[in-house]
Every structure is written in structure tokens, then in C-alpha cells.
Amino acid sequence: MINIIRSVILTLIGLGPLATLSIVFIVTMIASPGPDASISIYIGDNLINSEELADAGDDVQDVINDIFVYLSELNFSLLSLTILMALGWSIYSHYLNIDAPGKAKVYAIHWVIFSGIFIALVAGILFWWTQSNAYRAEQYLSGGGKTQIIIGSLVFYVIMYYVGVLLGTARFARSSVLLANKLPGGF
Amino acid sequence: MKNFIIGIGGTGAKCLEHLLHCCSAGLGPQNLWVGMVDQDEANGNVSRTKILLSKYMNLRNSLRNESGHDLAKDSNLFKTNITANNDAVWLPLKGADPTLEEVINYNLLKPEVKGLMDCLYDPDELKQNLSEGFRARPNIGAAAMLATTSNEDDPFWSQIYKAIDAARGGEEVRVFIISSIFGGTGASGFSNIARRIKQIQKEKNVTSNFHLGGALMLPYFNYEVPEENMEGELYAKPEEFLDQTKGALEYYAKLFEYDKIFDQVYVTGWDPLAKLPNFKMGGNLQNNPPLFPELYGALGALKFFSEDNKINDTQEIFHIGKNESNDILWSDIPNVSSNLNSKDSLSKLIRFAFSYNWMYGPALIGSWSKIKKYENENWFKRLVYKNTYNNDTKACEVGNEHNQEVITSMKEYCQDVLTWITDMQYSTVANTDQKMDLIVFDFFSYVQAKNTSTRVTIKEKLNAAEKNQFNTLINDSKNLKLLNIMSNISYKKINRDQKGLGVFMDILFRSCEQ
Numbered sequence: 001m002i003n004i005i006r007s008v009i010l011t012l013i014g015l016g017p018l019a020t021l022s023i024v025f026i027v028t029m030i031a032s033p034g035p036d037a038s039i040s041i042y043i044g045d046n047l048i049n050s051e052e053l054a055d056a057g058d059d060v061q062d063v064i065n066d067i068f069v070y071l072s073e074l075n076f077s078l079l080s081l082t083i084l085m086a087l088g089w090s091i092y093s094h095y096l097n098i099d100a101p102g103k104a105k106v107y108a109i110h111w112v113i114f115s116g117i118f119i120a121l122v123a124g125i126l127f128w129w130t131q132s133n134a135y136r137a138e139q140y141l142s143g144g145g146k147t148q149i150i151i152g153s154l155v156f157y158v159i160m161y162y163v164g165v166l167l168g169t170a171r172f173a174r175s176s177v178l179l180a181n182k183l184p185g186g187f
Numbered sequence: 188m189k190n191f192i193i194g195i196g197g198t199g200a201k202c203l204e205h206l207l208h209c210c211s212a213g214l215g216p217q218n219l220w221v222g223m224v225d226q227d228e229a230n231g232n233v234s235r236t237k238i239l240l241s242k243y244m245n246l247r248n249s250l251r252n253e254s255g256h257d258l259a260k261d262s263n264l265f266k267t268n269i270t271a272n273n274d275a276v277w278l279p280l281k282g283a284d285p286t287l288e289e290v291i292n293y294n295l296l297k298p299e300v301k302g303l304m305d306c307l308y309d310p311d312e313l314k315q316n317l318s319e320g321f322r323a324r325p326n327i328g329a330a331a332m333l334a335t336t337s338n339e340d341d342p343f344w345s346q347i348y349k350a351i352d353a354a355r356g357g358e359e360v361r362v363f364i365i366s367s368i369f370g371g372t373g374a375s376g377f378s379n380i381a382r383r384i385k386q387i388q389k390e391k392n393v394t395s396n397f398h399l400g401g402a403l404m405l406p407y408f409n410y411e412v413p414e415e416n417m418e419g420e421l422y423a424k425p426e427e428f429l430d431q432t433k434g435a436l437e438y439y440a441k442l443f444e445y446d447k448i449f450d451q452v453y454v455t456g457w458d459p460l461a462k463l464p465n466f467k468m469g470g471n472l473q474n475n476p477p478l479f480p481e482l483y484g485a486l487g488a489l490k491f492f493s494e495d496n497k498i499n500d501t502q503e504i505f506h507i508g509k510n511e512s513n514d515i516l517w518s519d520i521p522n523v524s525s526n527l528n529s530k531d532s533l534s535k536l537i538r539f540a541f542s543y544n545w546m547y548g549p550a551l552i553g554s555w556s557k558i559k560k561y562e563n564e565n566w567f568k569r570l571v572y573k574n575t576y577n578n579d580t581k582a583c584e585v586g587n588e589h590n591q592e593v594i595t596s597m598k599e600y601c602q603d604v605l606t607w608i609t610d611m612q613y614s615t616v617a618n619t620d621q622k623m624d625l626i627v628f629d630f631f632s633y634v635q636a637k638n639t640s641t642r643v644t645i646k647e648k649l650n651a652a653e654k655n656q657f658n659t660l661i662n663d664s665k666n667l668k669l670l671n672i673m674s675n676i677s678y679k680k681i682n683r684d685q686k687g688l689g690v691f692m693d694i695l696f697r698s699c700e701q
Contacts, residue, residue, distance in 0.1 A: 003678050099654070099669030101550035101561050171565040171677035185569030 003170065007090040011168025015086055018160035022079045029072035035061055043067055047145030063140045070137035074129045074153070078122060082157045082164070085118040090168030096176070104175035111169075111176045115161070122157050126150045188359040190216045190492045191350050193380065195224040195366035196373030197473065198404050198484075200236040202365040204477055205485035207236070207243050208607055211600075212536035213263025214523050216492040220350075221269055222343055223276045224376050226317055226331070231474025237275055242600055244269055249593045256593060256687030263532070264539075264696040277343035279328075279335045279376075280317055287327050288313040290334045325431070328375025351388050354397035361498075362397075363488045367404040368435045369428040377401065378439070381448050398450045398498045400491040403439075405432055405456035407480040410463040443502060450498045453487030454506040455480050462618040464636050476614035476642055477607055479515060479623065483507050486521055486529060495524035515615070515623040517663060531700065534661045537608055537626060538699035540601035541660055542672050545631075545649050547695060548598040555586035566676045570691040585688075593688050602645050605632065610643045630656045672698050 033040050044050070044060040048067065053059060089111070096107045130138060130146040141149070166180050174180035194203040200223050209215060221240060225233045247265040250258050258264055280290055288294070293304060293313060304313070312327055339348045347362070354360040364381055366373030381401060388397055406428040442448065457480045487505065490496055510519055517530040550561055551571065561567040562583070575585040584590060609628040616623045617636060628634075630653045633644045646653075658668045675698030681690055 003674060006678075094674065095670075097670055099657075099673055100546050101564060101567070104564060170674065171569075172673045174565055175563060181563035181565070181568075185565055185573060 004091055004094050007094065007168045007170060008087060011086050011090040011164045014164040014167035015083060015160055018156065018163065019079060019083065022075055022156070022160070026072045026075050026079070029068040029075070032065055032068050035064070040064060043071075046148065047142065048140050049142035049145070053140060063137065066137040067140060070129070070135050071149075073135075074125070074149070077125055077129075078153055078157045081118070081121055081125065082161045085114075085121070086161050086164030086168065089114055089165045090170070093165075093168075093170040093173040093176070096170070096173050098172050098176075104173050104181075107173060107176035108178075111165075111178075115165075118161055119154070119158060122154055123150075126153055188216065188218075188361065188492075188494065189350060189353050190219045191222070191346065191360070191362040192219060192488055192492075193222045193224060193362070193364045194236070195364060195376035195380065196370050197225070197227070197230055197232040197475065198367035198370060198373050198481065199223060199365045199376075200225065200230070200233040201475065201477055202402065202404070202481045202484040202488070204232075204236045204239055204607065205482045205611075206488055207239050207269070208536065208604060209482075209485055209489055209523075209529070209533070210267035210269060211243060211265050211604075212532040213266045214486075214489050214527050214529060214532050215267030215269075216489070216494075217266070218268040218270070219492070220346055221271045221275060222346065224279065224343075224380065225276055225372050226279055226328070227372070227473070228276055228278055228318075233276060235474065239603060240269070240271055240275055242596065242603065244271065246593070246596050246600055249596065250689050250692060253686070256689040256692075257685055258689040258693045259682045259684035259686075261682055262685070262689070262693040262696070264693055272342045272346065274342070277341075279332045284316045284318045285331075286314050286316060287330060290317075290331050324371050325374035325435070328371050329379055332375055332379045347384055347387060348391075351384075351391050351393050351397060354388075354395070355391060355393045358396060360397050361400065361492055363400040363402070363491050365402040365404070365484050365488060367406075368439075369404075369406050369431045373404075374431065374435055377403065378442065378448070385448055398491075399448065400451040400453070400488070401449050402453040402455065402484040402487045404480060404484055405436075405454060406460060407455070407457035408461040408463055408475070408478055443504075447502045449502060451491055451496075451503045451505065453484065453491070454504060455483040455487070456506070456508045458509060459619050459621065461615050463614070464617070474640065477611040479611055479615040480508075482520065482611070486523060489523045489527075490521075493524040493527065495526070509621075513621045515621060515625070517625055517661075530663075533608075534663060534665075535696065535699045536604060537661060538657075538667065538672070539696045540604035541631070541657060542669065542699065543695060544598055544601040544605065544645070545654065546669060546672075547691075548594065548601065551585060551594045551691075552591065552598070553586065555583065558586055559583075566673065570676065570681070570694055571688070574685075574687050574690045590688060597692065605645050606643045609634065609645075613643070624662045626661055627656065627659050667699070675699075 028039060043064065048060055048063065050060060053063065092114075096110065098104045098107060126149065129135060130141065130149060132138070165177055166183075169177045169180050174183065192203070192206065194200050203221060203223065206215070210219070223233060223236065227233065243265070247269065250256050250265060251268075287308065291304065293301065296304065307326065312324060315327065317327070317331065339345050350360045350362060362384060364377060366377040368374055368377070381399060384399060409428065443452075461478050463475055487507075507521065509515070517534070520529045520533070522529050551558060562572055571585055572583050575583055575590055577584050608626055609632045612623045612625055612628060613634045613636075615621065631646050631649060633646070635642060635644070654669060658666050661667075672695070676694050679694045679697050681694065685693060
């Protein structure tokens with residue numbers, strides 16, 4: 001059990017830097033930064049379809065609060081999923097039946113499948129948020145904005161997940177995670 | 188504290204075999220000198236113990252070397268520093284094919300003494316070739332042992348003299364003798380050697396710091412003697428064991444009543460007797476299996492050597508034997524002391540032997556080109572690579588000859604451990620109503636009861652299903668799996684004094700407990 005707790009702590013350390021950025025972003029969105037804040041300007045210039053808004057007689061400031069809520073909820077979902085999946089793998093890696101030298105590599109397939117499921121879930125959430133009508137704010141986003149959100153979030157959360165599992169995978173299972181066996185033996 | 192143990196005869200040698208395994212499991216004292224007494228030097232049991240003793244000492248020396256591989260002081264693996272003479276066995280009668288007649292110079296005796304000898308020994312006994320022991324004739328053994336001089340120049344006796352000198356110098360010294368009460372060499376040697384030691388103690392005027400203990404094995408096995416070709420032969424007859432024992436016990440009762448020879452005596456018996464399938468009169472074919480009661484003798488010795496064992500002035504006699512039930516369990520094995528749990532230590536050693544022999548040993552055997560496929564695995568990187576890396580050559584030297592020698596020696600020793608426990612469990616209860624449930628062995632070994640030289644064969648390789656039975660290897664509630672061992676070796680803390688392969692060996696040993 002102590003080894004699992006150790007893995008959980010290391011996973012959280014691995015997730016920490018990017019998760020902190022994500023949390024700061026979510027909090028900022030919830031706090032609704034003013035129209036002059038650089039994040040508001042960036043969203044207005046790059047994510048929102050200003051022309052369509054203008055045709056409808058609205059401007060960016062009318063919808064930006066909806067966008068803030070939208071982005072905070074999206075990132076909260078992705079962050080929660082990433083933390084859960086990274087912790088899930090780190091704990092699960094202790095129960096992989098690696099009982100002999102050389103056997104850890106066999107379990108790389110488990111990691112690939114697990115990670116594939118994670119990426120699929122992230123992609124699914126992003127698709128749900130950006131391509132469906134479930135959220136009203138989605139209609140204000142431009143095509144380029146949606147692409148930025150999808151690619152940016154995917155890369156960001158997959159990196160966060162990878163760093164988390166890189167550090168948190170059970171020592172004896174490291175050969176099943178890409179490059180994890182390059183970590184020092186005593187780490 | 189200095190400790191000395193003397194195993195007399197075949198039973199004494201077999202008890203030492205158990206004791207050596209107990210010492211490698213960490214149940215022994217810090218240091219121990221081991222000696223054996225047997226006129227039948229080629230005896231299979233004595234040879235087996237001699238080989239095991241040599242393996243123990245060589246492996247321990249290799250793994251407790253501060254400039255090479257070091258398990259470090261705190262490790263319980265091969266804890267006891269065992270020493271022995273170049274030839275660990277003392278032959279009371281030297282020379283080729285000695286007879287009692289020659290030993291006592293029968294032909295030169297005065298007629299009246301000759302007459303006395305004729306009353307005590309029949310002509311067959313006087314002319315019996317004693318190169319294969321005293322054939323369960325303690326009267327022959329006693330005369331032969333008393334006829335030999337036990338002087339300081341003899342390598343065996345010089346150790347006893349040194350022990351007594353050390354006691355005179357203020358050091359605590361404990362000497363322990365193990366033998367059977369019903370054989371030839373053991374029965375004759377036990378009291379005679381003990382009394383000779385006491386005599387030396389008195390001559391040297393040593394009154395304190397010196398303690399003598401002994402373990403007497405009452406009959407615990409028998410065998411069927413084939414009827415053909417036995418006429419006129421002198422040999423140990425199992426039907427005489429009980430009568431011999433009765434006589435010997437009466438003798439000891441009187442001896443102990445009037446003279447305090449021993450500080451502590453451990454007496455072990457067993458009923459029903461184990462039934463051995465093979466009868467051999469002596470020599471290298473007399474290779475009897477290890478039996479459970481002998482473990483009691485060995486544990487008695489270790490209890491005697493334990494620092495917790497406070498020896499008082501009165502002569503103490505402890506006895507142990509089979510419990511009422513016919514089931515022999517781990518709970519029947521007594522602890523050596525309050526902080527040395529026999530069951531935990533032995534089960535750890537057996538798990539270590541299994542996991543080393545089939546899981547980790549094979550991964551470490553061979554040249555670097557074969558081994559390097561594990562170089563990125565955590566256990567290898569942390570425990571082996573780093574500790575066998577040569578900064579001068581900038582290479583991991585685990586595949587080098589000097590390291591391979593240690594790795595293969597340990598594999599051989601692990602096979603000895605597995606053979607020992609399997610043979611003991613099988614042979615103690617075979618053909619009796621008893622049941623021994625210490626380990627499950629049928630998935631890793633074959634037993635051929637009639638084959639004395641290789642009664643137990645350890646499988647060279649195990650398939651995945653057999654390896655998965657590791658969690659049932661020891662009959663306890665721990666359910667320790669090979670996965671747990673792998674996990675443990677990846678996380679157990681390395682003692683900073685450990686070096687070389689000592690790091691891996693100790694961590695694997697410690698990983699075999701939950």
C-alpha cells in the first residue's frame with residue numbers, strides 16, 4: 001500500500017505544473033476577467049466568430065461571459081478526467097502481473113490501450129463541447145477557434161497525463177510506459 | 188561469544204545440514220565453528236553435509252567481503268560466520284581399514300586383559316573393519332574413541348582447547364554436541380567426547396564462561412533390512428534401537444545424577460518412526476534423507492547459542508517430539524528465541540530459493556550480451572547494474588567470471604534448499620499415517636523414493652502455470668505472489684553498507700517476506 005501511495009504522490013507531482021496552469025485558467029474564467037484583460041482580448045480576437053455576432057446585432061462583450069463559463073467547464077472536465085486517468089493507471093500498474101524479469105514490456109500494450117482510451121475520452125469531450133449544440137456558447141465560436149480549443153486542449157492534457165504516468169507508474173512496470181524506464185533506478 | 192558445534196555420526200551430520208540452512212535463513216549466532224565426528228568418512232550423509240558446509244562458507248565469504256560483494260552486517264542472509272577445519276570431519280581411528288583389535292593392540296595385551304576384552308567383545312567385533320563406522324555398536328565406538336588421544340596437536344581437538352582457553356580468558360564460550368542415542372558412532376561419541384571436554388575444562392581449571400550443551404536424538408526412523416547377503420555382517424539393526432535407547436537413557440540418567448556434564452540437554456523423539464526405503468550399511472551409499480526431528484535437534488542447538496538463552500547452574504533437560512495430531516505444521520516448529528521466529532525465517536529462505544532459482548538467477552546468468560536486455564528494468568538498474576558497474580572500464584561487470592561464480596553458486600545453494608525441504612517433507616511422512624503441510628512441492632520437483640543419490644529432482648524450468656503456484660508454496664496465510672516479490676525488490680531500501688551483488692541478494696531475501 002505504501003508503494004501505491006508513493007505512486008499517487010509522484011503522479012500528482014507529475015500532473016502538478018500543468019494542472020496548476022489549468023486550475024489558474026479555470027479560476028480566471030470563473031472570475032470573469034474584464035474586457036481589457038489580455039485573455040478577454042485573445043478570446044475575442046481568436047476564438048469568437050465576430051462577424052456572425054455583428055450580423056446578429058451582438059458584440060463580443062455580450063457573449064464573452066458565456067464563453068468564460070463554457071471554457072471553465074470544459075477545462076474542469078478535462079482536468080478531472082486527466083487526473084483520474086493518470087492516477088488510475090499509476091494505481092493499476094501496481095496490480096499488473098509483472099512477476100518475472102523481462103515481463104514488464106509485455107504490458108506496454110496495456111498502457112497503449114489505456115492511454116488510447118484516455119485520448120479517445122478527451123477527444124470525445126472536446127467533440128461534445130465544440131461540435132454539438134449542448135452548450136449555447138458553442139455557436140459563438142469560430143471554426144479556427146474550435147480547432148485551437150481541440151488541438152490545444154488535446155496536446156495540453158495528453159502531456160499532463162503522460163508526465164503524470166511517467167512519474168507515477170510502479171517502478172517494476174516502467175518498461176511498459178514510453179521512456180519511463182530511462183528514469184534513474186532509485187527514483 | 189564463541190560457539191562450537193560438533194555433529195557426531197550420521198545423525199549428527201544430518202542435524203548439521205538443517206542447522207546450516209537455518210543459519211543461512213538468519214537463525215544462527217554471529218559466529219560458529221562446526222566439526223563432525225565420524226569413523227565412516229565416506230558416509231553419504233557426512234559427505235552431503237561437508238559439501239553443504241563448504242558451499243555455505245564459500246558463498247558467505249563471497250557475499251560478506253567489504254571490498255567486493257557485501258550483504259552488510261544487518262543482513263540476515265548467511266548471517267552466521269561459520270568456520271571449520273580444513274577437514275571438517277574428525278576420524279577417531281586413523282589409517283586404512285582399522286579394526287578394534289589393532290586399535291587396542293589386542294595381541295600385545297596381558298592374558299588377563301585379553302580375557303576381559305574377550306568378555307566385552309566377540310571375535311567378530313574385534314576383527315570388524317571400522318572404516319565404515321562402528322555399525323551401531325557403541326561398545327566398539329566407545330573403546331575406539333577412548334583409545335585415541337585427544338591432544339592439542341590434533342586439528343579437531345585443538346579447537347576445543349582453544350575454546351576452553353578463550354573461556355579462561357573471560358570470553359563466553361558455548362559448545363554443543365549433537366548425535367543419536369541409538370547408533371554406533373553417535374551413541375559412543377556423545378558421552379565420551381562430552382566427558383573428555385569436561386576433563387580438559389577441569390585440567391585447565393576453567394570454572395566459568397564455558398557451557399556445554401547437547402542434543403540427543405532418540406529413535407526417529409527405521410528401515411527394512413534385506414534378508415539376503417546379511418549373514419555374519421555387523422550393521423545397525425532397527426529392531427535393537429529401542430533397547431539400545433533404553434539402556435543408554437538409563438546410563439545417562441545415572442551419569443547426569445552424579446555428574447553435571449551438560450548445562451543443557453535437548454532430547455528429541457518421534458512416534459511413529461519415519462520409514463526409510465533404503466538400507467545401506469555405511470559408506471557413500473548411506474545417504475539418508477533429512478527428517479523433521481533432526482530440525483528439532485538443529486533448533487535446539489541454535490536456542491542454546493542464542494544470546495537470550497540464560498544458562499544457569501542447574502543441569503536443564505528439554506524434550507520435544509511430535510504432537511498428538513498426525514499433521515505436522517509450521518506451528519510445530521519452535522522459535523529460536525523471542526526475536527528469532529523460525530517459521531518466518533525458514534519460509535523466507537524457501538521463497539528466496541524459489542524466486543532466485545527460477546525467476547532472477549536465470550536472468551543474471553550468462554554474458555553481458557545476454558543479460559543486457561534487462562538493463563532498463565528498475566530492479567536490475569537499481570540493484571545490479573549500479574553495483575557491478577566498473578568506473579574504470581565504464582561497463583557493467585555482472586557477466587564477468589568472478590560475478591558469475593557468485594551468481595551460479597547461489598543458484599546451486601538455492602537448489603539445495605529446495606531439495607532439502609522437499610526431501611524432508613516427503614521422507615518424514617512417507618509410508619506412515621502422518622501428513623506434513625509445510626510446503627507444496629509437487630509442482631516444482633519430482634520425488635523418486637528408491638533413488639538414494641537423487642531422491643528429489645528439482646525441475647530445471649517451470650511453465651507459467653507452475654510459477655503461478657508460488658503463492659501456494661508455503662502453507663501459510665500470507666499468499667505472497669511473485670508479483671509481490673517483484674514489487675518488493677523494486678522498492679526495498681538499500682542499506683548503504685551493501686556492495687556489489689550483496690545488494691541484490693539481500694534485497695531479494697528481504698523481499699520474500701510480507
